[in-house]
Amino acid sequence: MPSQILKSLTLAVSLLAVPFSLYAKNNVVVVATGGTIAGAGASSTNSATYTAAKVPVNALLDAVPQIQNLANVTGVQALQIASESITDKELLSLARQVNDLLKKPDVNGVVITHGTDTLEETAFFLNLVIHSDKPIVVVGSMRPSTALSADGPLNLYSAVALAADESARGKGTLVMMNDDIFAARDVTKGINIHTNAFVSQWGALGTLVEGKPYWFRQSVKRHNKSSEFNIEDIKGDALPSVQIVYGSGNMLPDAYLAYAKAGVKAIVNAGTGNGSVAGYLVPTLNQLQQQGVQIIRSSRVPQGFVLRNAEQPDDKYGWVVAHDFNPQKAKLLAALALTKGKDAKEIQRIFWEY
Numbered sequence: 001m002p003s004q005i006l007k008s009l010t011l012a013v014s015l016l017a018v019p020f021s022l023y024a025k026n027n028v029v030v031v032a033t034g035g036t037i038a039g040a041g042a043s044s045t046n047s048a049t050y051t052a053a054k055v056p057v058n059a060l061l062d063a064v065p066q067i068q069n070l071a072n073v074t075g076v077q078a079l080q081i082a083s084e085s086i087t088d089k090e091l092l093s094l095a096r097q098v099n100d101l102l103k104k105p106d107v108n109g110v111v112i113t114h115g116t117d118t119l120e121e122t123a124f125f126l127n128l129v130i131h132s133d134k135p136i137v138v139v140g141s142m143r144p145s146t147a148l149s150a151d152g153p154l155n156l157y158s159a160v161a162l163a164a165d166e167s168a169r170g171k172g173t174l175v176m177m178n179d180d181i182f183a184a185r186d187v188t189k190g191i192n193i194h195t196n197a198f199v200s201q202w203g204a205l206g207t208l209v210e211g212k213p214y215w216f217r218q219s220v221k222r223h224n225k226s227s228e229f230n231i232e233d234i235k236g237d238a239l240p241s242v243q244i245v246y247g248s249g250n251m252l253p254d255a256y257l258a259y260a261k262a263g264v265k266a267i268v269n270a271g272t273g274n275g276s277v278a279g280y281l282v283p284t285l286n287q288l289q290q291q292g293v294q295i296i297r298s299s300r301v302p303q304g305f306v307l308r309n310a311e312q313p314d315d316k317y318g319w320v321v322a323h324d325f326n327p328q329k330a331k332l333l334a335a336l337a338l339t340k341g342k343d344a345k346e347i348q349r350i351f352w353e354y
């Protein structure tokens, strides 16, 4: 064939390929873990009384056929559990599954359907240990699938739209709830009875309307590809043990001592105000710190952040402050930091950077 004809043919084929690529849909995998989004109640008026983790992933996807217009969506049933029952074992196994999926060249994004109780923990963990720029979107619902005005279907539709959208790449693990797009690091469940359950004191990153994300800010903290933690480096099915002690007036030292005796590697103090430790507890915490149990000062106050060396001399005591991380997020970050070492200064650096 003369080369001129061959050139024209090649040009025609590539011109045809352009519109095709414009319309080719991304491939999104929905990884289901249970929770209320997969919950079922006895009647449609049961919005709060129901059993979580009942509906299988295929039924969840079939209930929202519109998602197939957004992406080629397939489902994987990773767990079928209420999220309050998730332990390190399930968390690590889920992270490994998500990591494996995202490494596949034909997977463009992942949605994780999850119970809302510990959704913020799983999202934050994925934000820290998955080295991928592809969108990772965690979603749940406050009403079970069988309820009147169930919020799961639209949340799922929005989550798939977000995971399929190129603009979501590299923005860190995202939480999609009630039309809002949040950063995993600072989102938290702020109310346990309404559909606008998730909040961040720093605001949402964006909002999603009719399948289209609109962005307004971006996290400046390390996440995913820029994280020093990697699920591929973590062996076994447990993280270093970290527990939380809740601060209040008139405390006993017993909870701290019992956790230390049980072998925890760090205790997060969900302290009053600026993460404060009562004067009469300071000797106990210092004794534990000298025995090698790291003391992380977080706060029971949902907003603001713990200031280092302000009311309490953290440098002198060798304590760590959790910065703006709430106690449950501080617990996970401390556990990951402890996979690398137990130097309090190094753990503090990690708390500033993530």
Ligand code: ASP
Residues within 6 Å of the ligand: 034, 035, 036, 037, 052, 081, 082, 083, 084, 114, 115, 116, 117, 118, 140, 141, 142
């Ligand atoms: N307890 C449920 C869970 O976290 C609550 C929910 O999903 O909203 O699995």
